[in-house]
Amino acid sequence: MGRKGPARPGATLDGVCPPERAKSEEKVPQIVFVSDDAIHPLTSGGRLELWGELRAFELAGVTVHLVVFHREQISDDDRRRTMALAESVQFVARRGFVRATCRHPASPYQVSSRAMPPTVVDEIVGACVGPVDAIVASHEWTLPAARRISSAVGRPPIVLRSHNDEIAYYRSLAAHATGSKRLYLRIESARIRGALRRQQMWKGVAATAVISPADEHAYAGTGIPVSVVPPTFDIAPRARARPKPERTIGFIGALDSSHTEEGLRWFVREVFSVLHEADPTTRLVVAGRRASPALTSLLRSASGVEFLGEVDEAAEVYDRARVFVNPIFSGSGVNMKIGPAMAHGLPVVTTTIGARGLSFLLPTLVVADDASSMRADLSSLLGDDDRCQKLSATGVAALRAHHPETTGPMLRELVTTLRVGA
Numbered sequence: 347m348g349r350k351g352p353a354r355p356g357a358t359l360d361g362v363c364p365p366e367r368a369k370s371e372e373k374v375p376q377i378v379f380v381s382d383d384a385i386h387p388l389t390s391g392g393r394l395e396l397w398g399e400l401r402a403f404e405l406a407g408v409t410v411h412l413v414v415f416h417r418e419q420i421s422d423d424d425r426r427r428t429m430a431l432a433e434s435v436q437f438v439a440r441r442g443f444v445r446a447t448c449r450h451p452a453s454p455y456q457v458s459s460r461a462m463p464p465t466v467v468d469e470i471v472g473a474c475v476g477p478v479d480a481i482v483a484s485h486e487w488t489l490p491a492a493r494r495i496s497s498a499v500g501r502p503p504i505v506l507r508s509h510n511d512e513i514a515y516y517r518s519l520a521a522h523a524t525g526s527k528r529l530y531l532r533i534e535s536a537r538i539r540g541a542l543r544r545q546q547m548w549k550g551v552a553a554t555a556v557i558s559p560a561d562e563h564a565y566a567g568t569g570i571p572v573s574v575v576p577p578t579f580d581i582a583p584r585a586r587a588r589p590k591p592e593r594t595i596g597f598i599g600a601l602d603s604s605h606t607e608e609g610l611r612w613f614v615r616e617v618f619s620v621l622h623e624a625d626p627t628t629r630l631v632v633a634g635r636r637a638s639p640a641l642t643s644l645l646r647s648a649s650g651v652e653f654l655g656e657v658d659e660a661a662e663v664y665d666r667a668r669v670f671v672n673p674i675f676s677g678s679g680v681n682m683k684i685g686p687a688m689a690h691g692l693p694v695v696t697t698t699i700g701a702r703g704l705s706f707l708l709p710t711l712v713v714a715d716d717a718s719s720m721r722a723d724l725s726s727l728l729g730d731d732d733r734c735q736k737l738s739a740t741g742v743a744a745l746r747a748h749h750p751e752t753t754g755p756m757l758r759e760l761v762t763t764l765r766v767g768a
Contacts, residue, residue: 375479375762376409378470378499380492382460382485384416385431386424387658389635390600391682392509394660395557396484398578398750399507399757400431406754408761409433411473413495415440415460415488434473436466454487454537462491467498478502480761483551486512486542493550503552503764507575509682511564513539518676523604531604552764555757558703573760576706578753579685585742586691589668589734593628595724596667596692598660599683601634605676607641609697613673614648616717621724622650628728631666633657664690668734669727672696673720684711689745693737695723710741 385397403410412432414420417440420428429435440459441449450458478499483492484507492504516538520531541547554565555575565572595618599606610632621628632645633654645653654662664670670687674697684694684704695712704711712727714720727734746752 373476374407374409375758376411376474376476377403377480377482377761378411378413378474378478378492378495379403379432379482380413380415380484380488380495382415382487384414384418384420384424384428386420386427389598389633389656389658389660391684391686392600394579394686395509395577395682397431398580398748399484399753401580402578402750402754402757404431404754405750406758408754408758411470412436413438413462413466413470413488413491415491434470436469438463438466452537452540454534454541456485456487456534456538457490457541460487460491462494467494470495471498474499480505480552480764482507482761485509486547489547489551496550501550504550505761505764506551506554506570508554508556508561508565511561513542514564519604522608522676527604553760555760558705560703575753575756575760576748577682577685578750579689579745579748580750584689584691585739586735589693589731589738590666592666592668593625593728594667594669595628595630595728596663596670596687597630597672598633598657598663599672600636601641602636602638605674606634607638609673609675609700611641611644612675612717613671613720614644614651617673617720617724618650619648620717620721621728624725625728626650631663633660633663660686661690664692667692669724670694671720671724672700674700675715685745685748688741691738691742693727693734694741695720695727706747707741707744710737710744712737 379400381396383393385393388394388397400410410432412435414428414435414437416437420437425437441461443455446455446458480502481492481496481504483489483504486506489506496502496504516531516535520528520535523531548568548570551570554570554572556562556572557577559574562572601607618630628650630651631654632651635656645651664687670692672684672694676699684696684701684707687694693712695714697715698713701708701711701713712723714723
């Protein structure tokens with residue numbers, strides 16, 4: 347069910363309709379937010395960003411009807427947590443690879459797997475009370491679904507909420523993958539490039555909101571206005587009064603990404619193994635989804651490494667670590683895993699690429715691009731309480747500008763201004 351009131355008779359966790367609401371003198375903005383991924387469990391930086399944006403809309407007084415595309419099954423508890431974020435919620439399971447590819451062989455799997463069932467569209471129409479101001483599409487993959495919804499609710503403008511330069515991102519993924527995965531990513535990259543260069547993909551899109559100025563250039567050829575709305579972190583930032591006494595380094599990320607796997611392998615072999623040999627009390631805690639068998643084997647066999655696999659909450663890693671590491675050397679877009687770690691009071695050691703798009707945080711980060719520098723910086727932080735406390739405090743202060751109370755009015759103005767000008 348949605349956030350307010352009971353569901354209609356017969357409604358299930360997969361389809362929700364809210365009760366009628368009393369009319370108010372001032373019109374409350376209303377949007378449909380199409381999420382490319384599940385929100386809960388909060389196990390990745392991308393999901394934390396989606397959660398933050400939904401909280402920002404809520405605090406800005408915007409009524410949200412949420413569509414959640416998901417790959418894995420979502421537990422009842424996580425469905426209930428998601429339902430608390432919106433007026434109504436529709437959960438849509440993505441199509442499997444074979445089915446999606448057979449139906450639309452020329453379309454990127456990221457798009458064809460996110461098909462919008464007619465019954466879900468009907469539920470959204472029934473849930474919306476009055477005119478819809480905008481459809482917010484999270485990632486390009488949800489644009490076809492957003493268009494279908496828009497056509498059913500009076501054709502409000504579509505806002506693309508971009509999180510990456512997707513063409514550059516998939517090109518980089520393919521370059522760093524191996525074997526059959528590399529072949530698949532090359533094919534997918536080519537299909538993405540073709541799809542995003544066709545005008546049909548951008549039909550109905552009135553604005554694009556990017557997370558970082560570094561991604562503005564990727565949309566210059568679309569002819570669509572681009573604005574920068576920074577990421578939202580709905581975690582009450584708290585500096586640690588004292589750093590953890592244990593010499594524990596933390597990492598959590600999408601382990602099925604070739605960028606992440608390559609960087610983590612490098613870190614374990616070139617950086618952590620040396621630190622652990624010098625002081626066996628130094629530990630590395632790693633969590634993340636869909637690790638390859640080879641990466642799983644490495645993490646479980648490496649001395650001093652504890653591999654948790656996929657966890658229910660990223661805080662399971664943050665709460666155990668003294669310092670967070672982000673050893674990413676390739677990719678594009680904004681690396682969202684840094685913000686939540688800092689919000690938990692952790693000093694962050696990252697590569698330059700790992701901090702891409704987060705220039706506002708650079709003064710609060712420790713940047714190291716080679717093994718020797720990263721070992722030196724981590725060794726310092728594992729033994730220097732004062733330095734850890736200073737980085738924790740400055741990081742938390744920087745993140746306060748990215749709380750929902752700050753970004754919410756920016757998002758509200760974007761969707762309401764578009765409707766007025768439509």
